[in-house]
Amino acid sequence: MSDTTPTLPVFMEPFDLYLFGKGEHWDLYRILGAHPDTRDGVSGYRFAVWAPNAKEVCLATEENDWRWGELPLYPVGSSGVWAAFVPGIRKGNLYKFGIKQANGNIVYKTDPMALFAELRPGTAAVAWDLENYTWNDGDWMRKRAELGPPLAEPMSIYEVHAGSWRRRHGGGHPYLSFNELCDSLIPYARDMGFTHLEFLPLAEHPLDLSWGYQTGHYYAPSSRFGTPEELKHFVDRCHQEGLGVILDWVPAHFPKDEWGLGRFDGTALYEHQDPRLGEHPDWGTYIFNYGRNEVKNFLLANALYWLKEFHIDGLRIDAVASMLYLDYSRKEGEWVPNAFGGKENIAAISLLRELNTVVHGQFPGAVTIAEESTAWPGVSKPIYAGGLGFTFKWNMGWMHDTLDYMQADPVYRSYKHNTLTFSMLYAFSENFVLPLSHDEVVHGKGTLLSKMPGDIWQKQANLRALFTYMWAHPGKKLLFMGNEFGQWNEWDQDKELDWVLLDFATHRGIRSLVRDLNWFTRANPAMYRHDFDWSGFEWMDFADHASSVYSFTRKSEGYAPVLWVFNFTPVVRPDYCIPCPFGGTWCEVLNSDSEHYGGSNVGNYGTREAEAREKGHCLRLTLPPLAGMAFMPRP
16 A cells, blocks of 8 residues: 555435435445455555544544554545545555544544454454355255244254354464364264253454454454354355354443444444433443434444344344343433333334344244343234334343342242242243353352252252253253253353363263253143243143142144153152153153163163053153153054
8 A cells, every 4th residue: 555645525415314214224334344345456455434523534544554544434425434545455454443523532443333343452353355256055044944933843942152162272362263163062962952052242342252242343253263154154064064153242331442333423423322211320331322313323234234144043132131121121310201201211122123223024934133231022913013122031030039049959949939930920920031041150150060959969869850840941942061961160251161071970960961852842732832931831740849740731733742841859759659640651752860871770660550540540640859851652
């Protein structure tokens, strides 16, 4: 690039600017940001950035030693956009925008629409392009669109932090690349029977400790793991292997880093000026101004960007509750009521509804999943019915109650019996995902295995019973990495999982159980076709508090039912009468106490004949300790 070569003004279509001003330009990332271009046979890049209150804007690059003013951008009418064609810029060049703010201060900001960014601790954007990959997942994408969201299909999600699932050893860059994850993570998840991978945020972020939730570059896949096209290749391989890919997406807040979105042109551009609206007290971050059209467009176009350009199958939206409530985590006097005097964030509600409308409209079969921890009504109900329009909602109540029950010593579980049955009072009020996520195995909470009471054998038996109950319960499933084999140590983002535990038969047994639960669910439509309505569930007996025994049936018309029986005490219960739907021979098809899973191998050894009673039928069973069993009628 020559220092004497002038930059050139850029013509931008008025209709593009009109849509941006309305907040409805779904391909905004193709208009703003940096894109390869050619003028009069000279190649370079076209740059555009929204900075309506800036006095001047220029491009600063590695090649010109980040000097101010040599490569000016020009205002595009009264749109607030500054743009220029810069000859000589090549793919891979580092750049930032130099912005002279209204007070005369000059700051260097990264490109909000950067398609790639340098590896931390660097914060510069990297000139890149969009047309860099040829997809081979046409069959998957067509089938996804034809079937729609997997409401009546099996869905078991393996939640992964890409930087700590496995790591390189021997020094150097510790992270596995997207290409290396193709050859390790994909076959592992596929063998385990998971239907989807869900990644903690993969957008570029400067702080490893944030796990990606302090997003720095919303449009740039993290350079920790490779290039944007390598992420595309990873998703492509997942689809070819029958795995969906879900990304965590963070529209609830963004960090205050000087080089980022905060006070971008010297004013509160992406955030609110008033800290009661614009700053998050828990995380020390800014909150997006959802009521500003251009900010709304930035976020909505970003969500669509991952679905369109990377063929992502769904977005899990982080911290939805913090978006919905103006008084979230605030004391009296620290928040501003809405126009009607309430605490609901009307602009955020509108954004979320528009997000779900646009995603489901443009990408049939893609899913949106809300991490919403309150009792907000209708999170996964249609917008026309007054809901927010998400495909699914995390069932945080089920998670808290179930872990509360399972952490209790079995001698006290009879007093907590209703804690486990309570979830069925609201199980079909939303389209629920049952999450045992990363949040439950960090910050001193212990791992799932270490939470369990008793000696080592009882802890492992309790964990197997927990997983069996989770898979038997209505709702889609999500399990954080490491839980599937009984990780002892809390998750540490700076270390890989304790794979050495698989040298022990009991930990291999826990993993085998999770694998079998996944494949058993996929093989039996009664286990997934009616996850969200009462027609797929029937209690057999939930009243035996003293014995801590539960039984219920999962069913679907035209398919064989599955009878589930749980004994949450370490006591073997012989000759226990369990009601069953009808007579005939019932086969024990899964038992978490099997020696194959590390159990004591107490069970019913094949089949039991249902006995007729005055009302219905029952099976006389031997109930193994701290275990769950599944029975199906003999074909």
